[in-house]
Amino acid sequence: MPKLTETRYAYGEALLELGSQRPEVVVLDADLYKSTRTVLFRDAFPERFIDVGISEADMVSTAAGMAATGLIPFCNSFAMFITSICYLPIRTQIAYPGLPVKLVGSSAGLTQGPDGASHQSLEDIALMRSLPNMAVVSPADEVETRQATFAIADWPGPVYMRLGRYPVPRLFAEGYRFEMGKAATLRDGGDVAIFATGHMVSKALDAAELLAQDRIEARVVNVSTIKPLDEAAVQKAAGEVGLLASVEEHSVIGGLGSAVAECVSGIANTPPLLRLGVRDEFGESGLADELLEKHRLTGQLIAADIRRALK
Amino acid sequence: MTISPDQIAGLRRKAAELRLNIVTMMGSNKTHHFGGSLSAADIVTALYFYKMRYDPHNPGWPERARFLMSKGHSVPAQYAALAMLGVFPLEELATLKQLGSRLQGHPAMHLTPGLEGCTGALGEGLSYANGMALAARIRDLSYNVYCLLGDGELQEGQVWEAAMTAARHCLGNLVAIVDRNGLKAMDETKCGKLLDPLDERWTSFGWAAREIDGHDMAAICNALDWAGEQTQQPAVIIANTVKGKGVSFLEGRPQFHNASLNEEQFACALGEVKATLAMTEGG
Numbered sequence: 001m002p003k004l005t006e007t008r009y010a011y012g013e014a015l016l017e018l019g020s021q022r023p024e025v026v027v028l029d030a031d032l033y034k035s036t037r038t039v040l041f042r043d044a045f046p047e048r049f050i051d052v053g054i055s056e057a058d059m060v061s062t063a064a065g066m067a068a069t070g071l072i073p074f075c076n077s078f079a080m081f082i083t084s085i086c087y088l089p090i091r092t093q094i095a096y097p098g099l100p101v102k103l104v105g106s107s108a109g110l111t112q113g114p115d116g117a118s119h120q121s122l123e124d125i126a127l128m129r130s131l132p133n134m135a136v137v138s139p140a141d142e143v144e145t146r147q148a149t150f151a152i153a154d155w156p157g158p159v160y161m162r163l164g165r166y167p168v169p170r171l172f173a174e175g176y177r178f179e180m181g182k183a184a185t186l187r188d189g190g191d192v193a194i195f196a197t198g199h200m201v202s203k204a205l206d207a208a209e210l211l212a213q214d215r216i217e218a219r220v221v222n223v224s225t226i227k228p229l230d231e232a233a234v235q236k237a238a239g240e241v242g243l244l245a246s247v248e249e250h251s252v253i254g255g256l257g258s259a260v261a262e263c264v265s266g267i268a269n270t271p272p273l274l275r276l277g278v279r280d281e282f283g284e285s286g287l288a289d290e291l292l293e294k295h296r297l298t299g300q301l302i303a304a305d306i307r308r309a310l311k
Numbered sequence: 312m313t314i315s316p317d318q319i320a321g322l323r324r325k326a327a328e329l330r331l332n333i334v335t336m337m338g339s340n341k342t343h344h345f346g347g348s349l350s351a352a353d354i355v356t357a358l359y360f361y362k363m364r365y366d367p368h369n370p371g372w373p374e375r376a377r378f379l380m381s382k383g384h385s386v387p388a389q390y391a392a393l394a395m396l397g398v399f400p401l402e403e404l405a406t407l408k409q410l411g412s413r414l415q416g417h418p419a420m421h422l423t424p425g426l427e428g429c430t431g432a433l434g435e436g437l438s439y440a441n442g443m444a445l446a447a448r449i450r451d452l453s454y455n456v457y458c459l460l461g462d463g464e465l466q467e468g469q470v471w472e473a474a475m476t477a478a479r480h481c482l483g484n485l486v487a488i489v490d491r492n493g494l495k496a497m498d499e500t501k502c503g504k505l506l507d508p509l510d511e512r513w514t515s516f517g518w519a520a521r522e523i524d525g526h527d528m529a530a531i532c533n534a535l536d537w538a539g540e541q542t543q544q545p546a547v548i549i550a551n552t553v554k555g556k557g558v559s560f561l562e563g564r565p566q567f568h569n570a571s572l573n574e575e576q577f578a579c580a581l582g583e584v585k586a587t588l589a590m591t592e593g594g
Contacts, residue, residue, distance in 0.1 A: 026449060048449060058438045058472035065442020068420070068428055068448065069373075074441075089435045089469075096429050097421040205365075 008106045010142035011163055012037025014149035015074060019045050022072065025153060028063050029076045030056045035165075036076040036106045058168070060086040060181060063101045064093035069078050072100055072153055079105025079162055083128055089095050094158045096196065098286035103128075103160045108138075109249035110278065110295060111166035111288035120283035126254025128160035129159040129227050136227040137161040137187030138256075140201035141171040144224055147178035155180055160269060164249075166199050166288050171222075174286055189217030192306055193237035193244050197223045197256045200247040203292070206299025207247075217281035218306070226256055234263045245306055247276040252277040264294075275307045276302060314532050318361075322528045325395070326356040327485045327588035330557045332391035334584050336404035339577035343408070345561055346554040346568045347385040350457060350492040350525070352548055356534060357531040359392040359455055362539075367396035370425045376428045376454050379444050381436020382461035383417040384569070389426070390414050398425040434467025436460065441477050444545075445484040448452070455484045455539065463495035465503045471516065476546075478517025483542035486535070488516075490525065491527060492554035513547045525550025559585050 005106050005144050019025050019041050025050045027263035033039045033051060039208065042049040052059045055075050063073035075082060082105045083090075087279045094101045105124055110122045137152060137159055139145040143164065152159040170187065183185035186201070187208050219241060221233055238244060245259035257275030264270045278295050296305060330352050337343040351480065355378075362374035367505045380389050387407060388504030394401045396475035397412070406412035414423045417431030427443065447454050464470060477485055491509070493500050500506060513520040520542040523530040531550065538546035554568070558580040572580060 033585035050412075050445065052481075054471075055469075057435070057469050058441075058476055060447065061435045061438030061443040061469070061473070062476065065428065065439035065444075066446045066449075067442075069443055071446055071448035071449065088432050091437070092429050092432050093435055093439055096419065123416070223552075261319050 002169040004169055005141055005142040006165050006167055007142060007145040008037045008165055009165045010145040011104065011149055012040045012050045014041040014146040014175070016044055016069040017151055018150060021050065022047060022153060024070060025072045025074065026050070026066055026074065027074045028052060028059045030054055030059045032077055032106070033084040036104065038076050043216065045050060052219050056081045057089050057156060060101070060103070062091055064089065064099050067099040067101045072102065074102045074104055076104045076106065078121070079108035079124045080119050082101065083160065086155060087127055088179055089247040091186065095133045096131045097192070098157045098296045100156060101158050102149065103158070104163060106163045107162065108162045109164060109290040110283050111164055113288045113291065114285050115165040117282040118172060122251045122283060123254065124162060125226055125250050126247070126258070129254065129259065133157050134227065135159045135225065136162070137180070137225050138198040139178070140198060140222050140248070141168055141225050143170060143172040143174065144178050147176065148224065151178055151180055162208040163200060164199050166201055166276060170204050178224065181225045181228045183233040184222045185219060185227070185233070186222050189219040190240060191217045191242055192310065193221060193241045194220040194247060194306070195221045195223050195234065195256060195260050196247040197226060199249050203297060203299050203302055204247050207302035207306065210299060214307065216307065216310065223256055226259055229259050229263055231263050235258055235267065237262045237270055238267060241271060243271050243274065243306065243310055247297065247302055248277045250277050252279055257287065272309070276303065276305060313527060319529050319532070322356060322361055322532070324588070324591040325360045326353045326528065327355050327584065327591045328395065329388065329391045330485050331584045332395065332560065332590050334580050336387060336391070336407045339574050341466050341574050342569055343573045344384040346494065346565070347382060347461060347490065348387040348446050348493065349489065349556050349558065349561065350552040351385045351388045351490045351530055352557065352588050353394050353526050353528060354459060354488055354490060355388045357528060357535060357565045359396060361532050362535040363457065364454065367398050370398050373570045374452055377456045379427050379430065379436050379440050379456070380418055381440070381458050382433065383430035383462050385490070386418045393425040399423070428574060432467040433440040433461065435462040437470050437473035438476065440485060440487070441473055441482060444477070444482045447484055454484045455486060457488065459488050462489055462491040462493065462500045462506065465489065465506055473565060474513070474516045474518065477545040481543055482545045485545040486544065487547040489547065490552050491549055491551045492552040494554045494563070494568065495567045496565070498565060509549055516542060519544055519546040520549060522551065524548040525552035526556055526559055557587060
């Protein structure tokens with residue numbers, strides 16, 4: 001059994017290191033610093049850490065004002081709150097002028113688990129992706145999360161980074177280099193291309209393993225930057241396989257699947273696209289794995305759906 | 312610091328000139344936010360021409376005072392001040408809200424030189440001003456931050472989140488000014504929500520508060536000086552104003568919050584602000 005880690009832990013440690021390298025990095029939180037793991041930064045750099053209390057919109061607007069003076073603010077809350085309560089100030093004060101505020105949404109998706117629908121963000125990618133100037137990043141494991149934390153600090157504009165509290169295996173070697181806007185092919189195959197993001201990357205690899213037993217060769221592409229999308233990688237796959245699939249722990253409306261569909265629409269002879277995710281429903285309380293099972297987002301069920309689509 | 316009568320007279324002249332620029336740039340037969348821009352005119356004048364540490368030749372100077380128009384629809388008053396200071400050409404005011412103009416209907420910091428932030432959706436500006444004030448502390452800079460809010464805007468809940476944040480961090484370099492013209496887009500401010508007693512609301516949130524006549528130039532300048540002395544806590548100036556101030560038939564009438572003037576009304580308005588300017592020049 002490989003060692004499993006939650007991406008939020010890798011983020012907390014990377015943020016601490018970033019803070020020691022970059023004095024212009026400031027961190028804001030809204031009463032969740034132990035959950036979001038900004039507690040490490042808080043303890044090391046109290047003069048650059050602001051906990052605004054339970055007021056996420058206030059946090060995001062405050063960060064915008066700080067960014068306007070040359071600081072690089074990282075704002076933190078649950079993915080649910082940081083994208084929805086704050087949508088208006090994110091839009092007007094951050095995305096519109098392109099200020100380099102980094103919004104980090106923790107505990108994203110169904111795997112938030114027991115707290116239920118009020119806390120399970122299944123629309124956050126759609127909301128953030130729709131904003132001009134906003135980049136959307138969703139790393140797949142601890143190595144990539146660490147790299148992405150440094151990369152988004154360097155990115156000149158605003159970024160939304162989606163993290164989770166679901167233990168996932170390490171997928172990348174230490175030498176892996178995350179690059180904004182680049183999708184990495186983790187496994188090659190010519191029958192189906194599976195585009196996956198975040199926690200679903202390891203599930204897609206599980207699915208590919210199962211499909212291989214049936215002699216179905218699946219390509220697995222880690223789309224860790226959902227915007228700007230690596231259109232070349234998507235279009236290349238579209239020209240080389242018989243079926244496209246997207247897998248995300250998010251609504252099938254507006255997320256990765258929509259981004260892939262937008263990318264291939266209008267291209268002649270594009271293979272069909274199977275969009276796997278939550279089908280326009282709210283979540284509910286349950287264990288993370290129970291919820292993934294219910295919404296057909298385990299390796300086995302992803303493989304089953306792909307098998308059926310290939311028939 | 313005492314302000315000389317000559318200095319006050321000069322500022323009143325500037326305010327008259329600012330109002331003339333507001334009315335002129337808005338013109339006739341075009342929908343504009345007359346009411347709130349005119350009610351804020353004296354406050355904006357006192358900020359840019361009396362109080363703020365500001366170099367119009369260097370609007371990016373890190374140590375400059377920051378002014379944020381949180382009631383973004385009143386940005387024509389700020390455009391007028393910036394143009395009068397030479398941050399951009401006066402002639403550009405005529406492009407207000409036209410396709411391709413740098414002067415958008417609501418503030419766009421990435422387009423217009425001299426603007427410190429984007430506003431327009433009400434209620435978000437004070438938090439942003441807090442961010443600029445906190446950044447001064449983190450970056451060891453000594454600038455002050457001024458944020459102009461509408462009294463109607465105070466009905467947005469985020470304003471009070473920001474008020475609590477500013478007090479928690481004892482932001483002595485932050486000054487909020489409420490342009491309390493008593494009117495919103497449709498109705499009197501008192502419709503919809505109870506705001507009074509406004510000064511007590513702010514003091515109970517941990518702010519130093521002072522109430523003034525927002526069209527009395529000496530009172531505005533004195534209040535800004537008083538606010539500068541509040542170094543241990545944020546300060547708010549509640550400026551009682553008249554919506555549409557300076558054009559008699561616009562004054563106190565919510566229907567001119569965002570409206571257009573016909574040719575005749577525009578000529579009338581222009582005549583009034585010109586007469587006021589001539590009077591201040593004569594005096």
